[in-house]
Amino acid sequence: MRILEPMFNIRIQKMIHFSVIGLLVLLAGCSDRVENSHNQSGQPVVALVMKSLANEFFVNMAEGAKNHQANSLSDEKTAYQLLVNGIKNESDLAQQVSLIDQMVAAGADAIVIAPADSKAIVPALARAINAGVVVVNIDNKLDAEVLQQYQLDIPFVGPDNKAGSYKVGKYLANHLDAGAQAAILEGIPSAFNSQQRRAGFEDALREAEIKVVSIQSAAWDQTKAADITSALLIKYPDLDAILCANDNMALGAASAIEQAGKSEKIRIVGFDNISAVRQLVGQGKILATADQQAHLLAVYGIEYAIEALQGNSTLIDRTTPVELVIKESID
């Protein structure tokens, strides 16, 4: 048996090598070969680079973009090719940077990007622009200072996160008395949209004279949000509200509050309008959330990019609407 083992191993190794090669060939066959389609059809190629496709928000965004592209094919003038890419983890910057380089190499005419980080992604975008690619920034706004350092002018199409969370905070404040206690769960502190949403919440609460007893980061994560909320409920037994910078954290908070038997007293608001939270808003367990209309967000960005490719666009930022979602708007 022992003598046979090395041979056995070599055979396995060969088998593995062949299957890996086979897989690669298969994959190559499946993927859209952009260079060719670009040259043959003459249609512009737009690459949509997003954050995690494990996040419902970006799944909706990709769906919206794909539908838009499918509809565009009906007319010769508007037709374009679309490449959709996301990264594995929200925070995997390196992968997003290499995606941008890959898209340039793949012959994309325009890149529509939802940056995983407001600053670190800028150098890669500068390379793309130098290669003659039109870049449009969606969702999470690039840092103005870094853009200036690179002397870039990249238009931003996206929601005003601060105005959106202010709306949500304001609606919550109407249900609370002055002097009430509230806690805020923010996302990853370095993310611009997290900072904006937190700022919007804080503004609304300050105006209504509601006391913010604690601001903690649950890093956009449901389980972390539930754990932190449980701890907050012990530390602040008189807590009246929890404001969450995304809906996943709102779900986590809701579960912890229910577990503590305080669902009647404590109000929760979120941000994003994911389907699970829409259900809870309908049941009155979560008071409100905000909808950035993800399915339209990428579409706006793509339309902007195509306009720019046709040479008729001034590079100014465009704000997309953020809607307040409450029980009445669901019924």
Place this chain on the structure above:
Amino acid sequence: MNWVKKHLEENFIITSLIALVLLFSIITPNFFSLTTLSTVLNQLPALTVITVGMTLVLIVGGIDLSVGSILGLSAAIVGAASISLGLPIWAACLLGITAGALCGAVNGIITSYFALPSFIVTLGMLEIARGLAYTTTASQTLYIGPQIQSIAFPMASSGVSVALIIAICIVAGAHYLLTRTIFGRYITAIGTNETAARLSGIETKPYRAIVLMISGAMAGLGGVFSAAYLGASDPNAGLGLELSAIAAAVIGGTSLMGGRGSVIGAFLGVLIIAVLQNGLAQIGATEPTKRLITGSVIIIAVLFDRWRSKHSSE
């Protein structure tokens, strides 16, 4: 004397745990309360069962990096089965645990019978199971609702949850398995020196495979607990949880080199991590501070353990 020596390991961890609780009680006024105790205890069933599985895998000289992803997959299956397929909760939960055991069996069979390191096989499974979790849920958080939360919520009568009771039974069962059965003696022997174990007539392969399968099943059960705790299936649930489980096992005196470990110790390790998490959140520590402190506690706990075992063996 022998008894004292044997239990010193656990006693040391208990001392650290008490020190931690006292520290937080002094710093933050509401910490020392039954509510905190109940909250902490009811937070930890998922990590507990995963750590039990991980401890067994470490003892046999392997590692299982896929448990966090398998937990996510199991949670996803529980959600999809109960919502999309309309199955009753118990059936959905059974399906989740079965899926976990299947993933674990794949890990075990490939590791054992193709003689590959468990590190790389379970790393592959980490990707596969997470991918399946996203596919199962279409990357959406699925809201399940109160019917599943009853598993994880503390019962009004006792303040403990069904999940916690199951988790503690599993700790007790695994402790018995490890210390009182031939199975336990064999996996310790294999972890200490596999060649010696084989030469003395132990058929090592099935044992390695079974232990990885147990770990997968535990992760599947962890998925059920996670879904119950959140009342929802989060396809991202359990992200990085394998590292918490490894940390808890090692804090509890389990050796990464195999051959040595304690399930009770691992459970105490889980408690230390949970107390730390809850205490830091009550203090309102910032994210960087939390990470600094958690990391330091892990290293210090293991350093002390090394120092102690060196002195007690002399």
